[in-house]
Amino acid sequence: xxxxxxxxxxxxxxxxxxxxxxxxxxxxxxxxKNETMALVGESGSGKSVTAMSILQLLPDLKASYGTDSSIxxxxxxxxxxxxxxxxxxxxxxISMIFQEPMTSLNPVFTCGDQVMEAIILHxxxxxKEAEQEAKSLMxxxxxxxVNRRFNAxxxxxxxxxxxxxxxxxxxxxxxxxxxxxxxxxxxxxTIQAQILHLMLVSKKRNV
Ligand SMILES: Nc1ncnc2c1ncn2[C@@H]1O[C@H](COP(=O)(O)OP(=O)(O)O)[C@@H](O)[C@H]1O
Ligand SMILES: [Mg+2]
Numbered sequence: 001x002x003x004x005x006x007x008x009x010x011x012x013x014x015x016x017x018x019x020x021x022x023x024x025x026x027x028x029x030x031x032x033k034n035e036t037m038a039l040v041g042e043s044g045s046g047k048s049v050t051a052m053s054i055l056q057l058l059p060d061l062k063a064s065y066g067t068d069s070s071i072x073x074x075x076x077x078x079x080x081x082x083x084x085x086x087x088x089x090x091x092x093x094i095s096m097i098f099q100e101p102m103t104s105l106n107p108v109f110t111c112g113d114q115v116m117e118a119i120i121l122h123x124x125x126x127x128k129e130a131e132q133e134a135k136s137l138m139x140x141x142x143x144x145x146v147n148r149r150f151n152a153x154x155x156x157x158x159x160x161x162x163x164x165x166x167x168x169x170x171x172x173x174x175x176x177x178x179x180x181x182x183x184x185x186x187x188x189x190t191i192q193a194q195i196l197h198l199m200l201v202s203k204k205r206n207v
Contacts, residue, residue, distance in 0.1 A: 011066030
């Protein structure tokens, strides 16, 4: 059976002021459905660039890939995929959560509205149904007192709760792959453990 994700000889070069430098140097990895993998490495070793390559989020003009590099996701040749294919993969089949949830959440909309918007964007639900679904996702990620937090703005939540909101949004479409780029770095140690636990629980629900 083929793997969910198969990265072979991935090299990424950045063109900075007419000089190329290599950010990722021939890495290969593969991931089966339901498998969890952690990429470990010092700061600047290319973890984020690897993650962004999978979603093709690196700036086209600046980043180039090695000639024998390939990334296959669920049989799709990511490095040669069309914009349309990539759009349908991003957020639908692959979701990503980042280190600092405050920069990914919009400060002027309530948390509930943002989870709902993610739902409405991808599913044909009316507002009331989307609200129900948003609340049940917020319960899944163990946000306490969901009815109140639904109407709270991001700055009114703790860092751990904001990261839970991000996870809820990432799970809206039951993605086949969830990429988390240092999702707990900004949080204190006990909250870090809770968030990692939550991601494992969410994975089981997503199966
Ligand atoms: N958009 C970019 N333009 C130029 N260089 C970048 C860009 N993004 C990352 N880099 C460089 O690529 C290297 C790997 O970075 P990164 O993947 O962010 O490391 P990590 O996530 O492991 O800390 C670093 O030297 C970083 O400065
Ligand atoms: Mg990084």
